[in-house]
Amino acid sequence: MNEFALKYGCNPNQKPSRVYMADGSELPLTILCGRPGYINLLDALNGWQLVCELKKATGLPSATSFKHVSPAGAACGRPLSDVLKKIYWVEDAGELSPLACAYARARGADRMSSFGDFISLSDPCDVPTAKLIKREVSDGVIAPGYEPEALEILKQKKNGNYNVIQIDPAYRPDPVERKQVFGITFEQGRNELDIDMPMLDNIVTENKNIPEESKKDLLVALITLKYTQSNSVCYAIDGQAIGIGAGQQSRVHCTRLAGQKADNWYLRQAPQVLNLPFKEGVRRADRDNAIDVYIGPEYMDVLSDGNWERLFTVKPPVFTEEEKRAWLDGMHDVALGSDAFFPFGDNVERAKKSGVKYIAQPGGSIRDDQVIETCNKYGIAMAFTGIRLFHH
16 A cells, blocks of 8 residues: 555545555554544554654563644553552453553553543553553554454444554655645654663763662653653653643643643552542543642642542542642652753753652753752752754
8 A cells, every 4th residue: 555545634624635655665564443533644654653663772662642743651561559559440350461461550540631542552552551441542553463353352442443553663764854835845863772771871960879670761751851841841750651741832731731640640649549439430531630630720620529429439638739749859869961052951840749859951052050069959950961862
């Protein structure tokens, strides 16, 4: 198959729409089920590159959950604690494979943003992973292969219209990429930079100690940023992204957005949230929405009389600002990556509030000294990578 006709482009009025190989070769994709759209394929192809690099860097099966051409979550396949199983809604899923753990982490980091995601998997989709995907609201999945039973499970989604794409893992694109904007063709070399441990060697702070596991978390953050719409910042821990701030014009707004998402990830592990008395039959998506509101400033939207009764068996107590801050003070050893330099120390000040202990950023600001000084104030170790990771 040299080309594939899409239903429409980014919007229904943008027709005709297709994907094709300009050199006349075969597409490296096989559509096993469904009819993916324009944005679906943008998510799929960006996500596929991300998980391939993540597996190369960590040696573990990897997954990402994409929405609107940026990852909502990305992770490698480390085992899940009982608490993580509970906040990711997989405590009833039985034994999980490493790939299933990777997807549970990628999907679970920011479940609000992952609603209706496109999934990318570094390894052939197995049955445990397919069972997790089947129960979530999702547009599709791309992987290098599918176990026969896993494929049958996925084909049952959306009344047989779920998008299932198989990609040839041996495919290598041309080293020069092109796109058109307003009828003008842009051309550049592909960003084929390897993100690896030596990139973290230039530690510029007084604290020079970045443990091996935290270095891996920094690689997770940087690889995630390589495929996130810029400006972007990513918080990571335990082999997964926990907060991604994408597409903000101001660097500190990226840091705040990603930090708030990281805070929400950690707040969901607090006893006040784990023990919320949801009524039986409340759907996962409704629970996600309720939790997001409960831990936020508009908590009375779910706790006011006439509202809490729809969700809970008894009215939960308010999760106070003091209680939330005390819980967040227990978040430690978080890694943070930035796709471009920090222009001011305010980014570090905000990152510290979310438990950041390790930072990787390009460096090169005229205020690098101020940023380093702020890191030194908190004992944060920061590496200058010398590499910018803009993506558009």
